[in-house]
Amino acid sequence: MTTLAPLGATPQFGSTTKKPFGKTPDGQPVDLYVLTNKPGAEASITNYGGAIVSLKVPDHHGKLADVILGYDNADGYVNDKAYFGALVGRYGNRIGHAQFVLDGKTYTLAKNNGGNTLHGGVKGFNKALWAAKILPAKDGQSLELSYLSKDGEEGFPGNLKVSVVYTLTDTNALKIEYSATTDKKTLVNLTSHGYFNLAGQGSGDILGHLLMINADQFTPVDSGLIPTGELRDVMDTPFDFRKPTAIGARVDQPDEQLKLGGGYDHNFVLRMPMDKGESLAARILDPASGRVMEVWTTEPGIQFYTGNFLDGTTVGKGGRTYPRRSAFCLETQHFPDSPNQPKFPSTVLNPGARYHTITTYKFSVEK
Numbered sequence: 001m002t003t004l005a006p007l008g009a010t011p012q013f014g015s016t017t018k019k020p021f022g023k024t025p026d027g028q029p030v031d032l033y034v035l036t037n038k039p040g041a042e043a044s045i046t047n048y049g050g051a052i053v054s055l056k057v058p059d060h061h062g063k064l065a066d067v068i069l070g071y072d073n074a075d076g077y078v079n080d081k082a083y084f085g086a087l088v089g090r091y092g093n094r095i096g097h098a099q100f101v102l103d104g105k106t107y108t109l110a111k112n113n114g115g116n117t118l119h120g121g122v123k124g125f126n127k128a129l130w131a132a133k134i135l136p137a138k139d140g141q142s143l144e145l146s147y148l149s150k151d152g153e154e155g156f157p158g159n160l161k162v163s164v165v166y167t168l169t170d171t172n173a174l175k176i177e178y179s180a181t182t183d184k185k186t187l188v189n190l191t192s193h194g195y196f197n198l199a200g201q202g203s204g205d206i207l208g209h210l211l212m213i214n215a216d217q218f219t220p221v222d223s224g225l226i227p228t229g230e231l232r233d234v235m236d237t238p239f240d241f242r243k244p245t246a247i248g249a250r251v252d253q254p255d256e257q258l259k260l261g262g263g264y265d266h267n268f269v270l271r272m273p274m275d276k277g278e279s280l281a282a283r284i285l286d287p288a289s290g291r292v293m294e295v296w297t298t299e300p301g302i303q304f305y306t307g308n309f310l311d312g313t314t315v316g317k318g319g320r321t322y323p324r325r326s327a328f329c330l331e332t333q334h335f336p337d338s339p340n341q342p343k344f345p346s347t348v349l350n351p352g353a354r355y356h357t358i359t360t361y362k363f364s365v366e367k
C-alpha cells in the first residue's frame, strides 16, 4: 500500500514520503519524493526536471549503495549542465543544424551544442517543474509527474501533454513509463539521463564494469556527434558488446568513432522484436559489488555514454566529485537526429495518437 508518511519521518519499507528539496530560480517550492519498496531499496525523485536524485540498491551482501550521480538539493539541478538523472525532452539527444521540417514547414531550434540542438534546447524538460502525484501501485511505489509543454516552447510545435510514471517495484526494478499527446503534429523523444556507477556514486571509475549491449549495429557520428545515417555492424569494432566486455577494455583504442566521442557516446541499434513489450537492451555488472543492472525497453535505440565530459569539478551528493568516466549512461531512445534521417524510425507524434514507451532498470546481484 502507498502511504504518505509524515514529513521528516524515517521512510518505512513499502511507503512513499515527500520532503522539501529547495526552490526554483523564481521561488517555487521543489519537492523530493522518496519511494521505499518492501525489501528496503529506495528511489528518490524530484519534481524539478523529474530527476532521479538517488537510487539505493543492495550488493551481494545485501548492503545498499546509491548507484546514481546527483546533487543534494534543487540548486544543484538548477545549475546542472550534465543532465544528472533528468527527464529529457521534448527531443532527447541531438537534432542536426538545430532544425527540422514537418509538413513542409521548417522549424528552427536553439543551437545549444555547437551548431546542433541537444536534449530539448536551452530550457528542456530537465529544467521544468513537474506536477507530482503519488499513485497507488500493486507491486511497489509509484509517482506520476506531468508537464504541459506549450506550443512553441523551445521552437517545437503543439501543446504536448506529458506524463511520466516512475515505479520502484518490490523486486528492485525502477520502471519508467512515458506517455504524451499533442494538439499539433510534433516530435517527441523522451529519455531518462541517469549516470550510474554500480559500485556507488562518487567511488571511482566504471571502466571495470562488464557491459552487454544487445545490438548488432550502431549509428556512427560526425564531429558534432550527429549520425551520418549509416547503420554500421559492431563486428570487429570496439562497439561489439554482444558478449559482456569491460567498458575500459577498448575505450582508448585509436578508433575514429571513439576519438569523435572522446570515448563511447553513441547510439546502438537494438536487436528487438517489433510490436512486443519491452526487450532486454543491456546488462551491466560491477564484479566487485556483484550489482547487476538490466535495461529493458520498448525503444529501438540506446545511447551508451561513458561520462567523457565529466571533469571532476562538479560537487555532487555528500560532497563527492565526479571525475571523467566515473559513471555510464544508457539512455533508451529513438536514434539521434531522426527528424532529419528518413531511414531512422520516426519520432513524429500526430494529434489523436498517444506516445507511449516503457523502460525498466532491473537490479539484482551476481555472487
Ligand code: GLA
Binding pocket: 081, 082, 083, 093, 118, 225, 265, 303, 305, 309, 329, 331
Ligand atoms: C548525452 C550526450 C553526450 C552529453 C551528455 C550530457 O549523453 O550524448 O554527448 O552531451 O548527454 O552531458
